[in-house]
Every structure is written in structure tokens, then in C-alpha cells.
Amino acid sequence: MAAASKDGAANSREIVARGRSIIIAGETYSAGDPVMLDGAEAKRLRKLGFIDDPRAKKAEVRGNGPVFTPQGGPTIHRMA
Numbered sequence: 001m002a003a004a005s006k007d008g009a010a011n012s013r014e015i016v017a018r019g020r021s022i023i024i025a026g027e028t029y030s031a032g033d034p035v036m037l038d039g040a041e042a043k044r045l046r047k048l049g050f051i052d053d054p055r056a057k058k059a060e061v062r063g064n065g066p067v068f069t070p071q072g073g074p075t076i077h078r079m080a
Contacts, residue, residue, distance in 0.1 A: 011036045014045070015052045022050055 016022055018031045022045065029035045037045065045051040 010038045012039060012042055014042050017050055017052050020050045 013034055014037050016029050016031050016033050016035060021028055021030045022035065023029075024035060024037075037051070042051060046053050
């Protein structure tokens with residue numbers, strides 16, 4: 001369970017990482033949800049993989065399989 005800081009000056013807006021959820025003061029935040037955390041708590045959760053790192057290189061988005069075009073697609077060779 002994460003705890004938010006009582007003083008608003010040290011808080012930062014963070015985003016919960018994909019596939020993760022965190023609970024702060026009894027409220028659950030799911031992947032993609034913004035959450036306010038103090039600096040030390042944000043650093044700790046980022047190191048554990050619960051908060052997205054804005055400086056980290058994003059993974060390349062890929063499809064579920066190969067993409068074929070009519071010109072460059074697979075060919076069928078029939079055996080006699």
C-alpha cells in the first residue's frame with residue numbers, strides 16, 4: 001500500500017504502469033490512472049515497476065503477426 005504525502009508541495013502527478021494497480025488511502029488506482037505521490041514514494045514505486053518512468057524508452061508497438069501484401073505475400077507451390 002502506498003501513502004501520499006500530507007504536504008502538497010512535494011507531490012507529483014504519476015501514472016500507474018500497465019498491468020499494475022496501487023492502493024492509496026483505501027482507493028485503488030489501476031493501470032493508466034493518474035495518482036498524486038510524494039517524491040520518495042514515486043521513486044520507490046517507479047523502481048518496483050508500479051509507476052511509468054517518463055524518461056524510459058517506450059516499447060515499439062507491434063501487431064499480432066506478420067503483415068502480408070498482395071505483391072509480397074506468401075506464395076503456394078503445388079507439387080505434382
